[in-house]
Amino acid sequence: MTKITPDLLAGIRDRFAHVEECPFTGPRIFFENAGGALTLKSVVETTARFAAIPDNQGRDNPASAALGEIIAKAREDAATFFNAPGGKIFVGESGTELLFRTIADACLGTGPGIVLGSTLEHPASRSAAARWAGVAGKRHVLVPHDDATGTVTAEAYAAHVTPEVRVATILHTSPVTGMGMDLPAIAAAIRAVAPDAVIIVDGIQHACHGGIDIAACDVDGYVISPYKVFSRHGYGLAWASDRLTALPHDSLLNGPAGNWELGTRDTGAYATFSDVVEYFEWLGSALTDAPDPRARIEAAGRAIHDHEAALTRAMLHGTGNLPGLAEMEGVGIVGGVDNPAREGLVSFWVAGRPSPEVVAALSDQGIRVHTRKADHYSGNVLGPLGRADCVRVSLCHYNTEAEVAAFLAAMKRILDRA
Template sequence: MSERNTEFFPKQLQKIVASRFLYLNQDSYENNRLFFENAGGSLRLESVVDAQARLTALPDCPERTHDTALDIRKIIDQGIQDIRLFLNAKDGSIATSLTASKLIFEIISVVAAASKQGNIVTTAIEHPSSYDACQFAAEQYNHELRVANADPVSGSIPIRNIVDLVDDQTVLVSVILTSNITGAMHNIKKYAAEIKEKNPQTIIVVDGVQGAPHGVIDVEDWEIDALNIAPYKMFGNRGVGFAYLSDRIASFPHHRLLATDQDNWNVGSTTPSNFASFTKIINYICEIGRYFNSSDDRRTLIVEGMNRIHLQEQAILNRLINGTSQVIGIKDIPNVTVHFEKANGKTQDLILALTFDNISCPDAVQKYGENNILVYARESSSHYSKRILGAVKLDAIVRVSPIHCHTPGDIDKFLEVTRLIAENSN
């Protein structure tokens, strides 16, 4: 297993980062709490919430010519530019919708409708939005659906399992960047290259929702055709999803106002606060990047910031697994099994999938809650989890998902509570 980073943010930066978030150490009732459920949402930046409220309060239409309207237009334009910078989308179109799931449904359906009869390849651990979109589109437009199997040990999809399903009739391949259940991260650049070596014409669609807050995204370098993100997963608000579409597919027939450009995927009036809020997210990432890099280039600072976030989260993951001289790590706590992490090493996102020998996953979640730690049980009874858990031969897990703003002290508290649950539950 590859060694991961063990060094946390400098203390000064850790304090700065912590000060930017709302409800970091308390819930909305002012009860002390550790929010280790960021794979189900995300802690929010205060600046994002403020921007959302300020722009939402304005009655002005951005398509007018008075001063306030023109200022709003500038905010929207800056937000679109920041989305492009974050994704490194130098071409193509940026689409918005109420959710990232809605976007990936539309993208996959549009590609399937515009393609000759063939096959669609997806994977067993895709989020239901992308998996179901592939199944729906295959049935609707008479394509064969092919599903790449997971490796139960790593919780990932080996590249050969995908490539072996690709042939000259493959219309589209859908692959997840990071699983929000197993935490497995896929090297999309490598996967895309091997898929295109097998069939250069295949459209490659990536679900980037879980991976976006935890590492660098580069759609140009990866040479993919579409990728979606959800700001609510990356310190922002709910109610909007963004997606990149390459020039190759942006003008495929799709829902649009017919008087607009053929590559326009945005129907109706935009919501200015969504773009203002995303700019605040990018400002925050750049603030972290600027702590280590004096560049004036915004993309450079984004890359630096996201790389530093990734390193911080690998340090958190290392402490969770291995503990310290004072606190026992999860790997050494009796009655607890950590799934996927050992096989993945540095390609494991900051998600831990745990099971206990002496207590069910839902009961363990309740025990964590009694100790003011919020985690989540992913169970096969949920349509969001059943297929994915079955693919990795599990019935349920306790999903633990902190993010980079958490401290070594937070991790130590979690480890101590985990030890107590494992030792004392019957």
């Protein structure tokens, strides 16, 4: 089996909480995955179990030793998920906080020069780079993204990288356009001119779609938010290379060398990410006979990508006798209609209709989507397009074509009434 079949999809959906209903409003279709994916039932159970444990790490008792083993296993699991050679896996307050910390250390720990990013980036990395470049006396240079495709390319980075680049930031997938970037190519373009640059990646939107491969990218930091990849709120997860770890960073005096964490971390956070990795392995085991965990994770990532691509094609071009968004009068698509970089997300606007009205009308029909406004989160994308807002429909591999059909039927009713 190489794809997600109807039977496998039923098994997938059974592993997630609140697939078909909101605990507050009742039945609904969940197309707001970019704002936070559905949570694995195993994560819910693990969270409750560890919340009740009174012991902490670093004590001389069996419970403490067991907690240490759970954390060590979770770090190994995360390294397998990232395909990360060496380096450190650690948790923090959130993905945003970890981007600020790693970017700050990179800016403060390197010599005079340039911090290079792009205009496509989420404010988590862009704000951190702007702030710490200024504190470190470095110049912050932004590579322009392509408004038409909603991407930034390796060629665009290559046109702006110079030997003076000391730090570079890359957005792996945009939460506004839904487009994925060619991370290995961008990293290679930077290394070709500034081989010693510290490269940090915002992988927060990309993680749930599978396909993280740090070994193939030659970067120094990669950050995700586990609540966007089937875990829970309350922590972020990062990988830092040995080189980034060796730079000075906030730590306790005379503490363990190379330690990134400040204070006692939640063992349950680590344990819930093991649940996420176990889920990817389970999914991959239904798609390949390979016994290797990494091979299973890769198989899961490929199937997730293909399933979500089929769903977005149906959303754009229609399914059954229902027209797709691209065929509906007055509907515009962020990033264009047939964009191969798209990862499970379609952002659109309706001419003459404020997006919040469309979102509310869809909610009235039991479909959960989200408004993106030209504010500090999304203005970098929507402003150049001349749009005040858009509707974001974000899919995940547990969504079905029937749910897409229900969305298209709802959109047709909304537009017909207008």
